[in-house]
Amino acid sequence: MKNVTLKVEGMSCNHCVNSVEGTLKTLGAQGKVNLPSGTVDVAFDDSRLTIDQIKEAIEEQGYDVV
Template sequence: MQNVTLKVAGMSCNHCVNSVEGALKTIGATGKVDLASGMVHVEFDENKLTQDAIKEAIEDQGYDVN
């Protein structure tokens, strides 16, 4: 398993947290949002997912990944 921390812009409430964490779960990753810092800590199987796929899943929810 690999871990990555991403800066995500535009998250402001619990709905945002649920959207991002739910999108990650859908693609097979585990995400934990730190709303105060705007960071998302993601654990994923690098043999099944790429960081680009993770970023795309978050961006599809309407947020910007930096």
């Protein structure tokens, strides 16, 4: 398992948390959103999933990964 912390802009409420964490779960990753810091801690199997795939999935939900 690989762990990364992503800076994500545009998250402001519990709907945002559920959207991002749900998207990561669908990909097979585990995510934990920290709204005050605007970050997402992601744990994933880097033999099955790339960081670019994770970023793209979050951005498809309407958020900006910086």
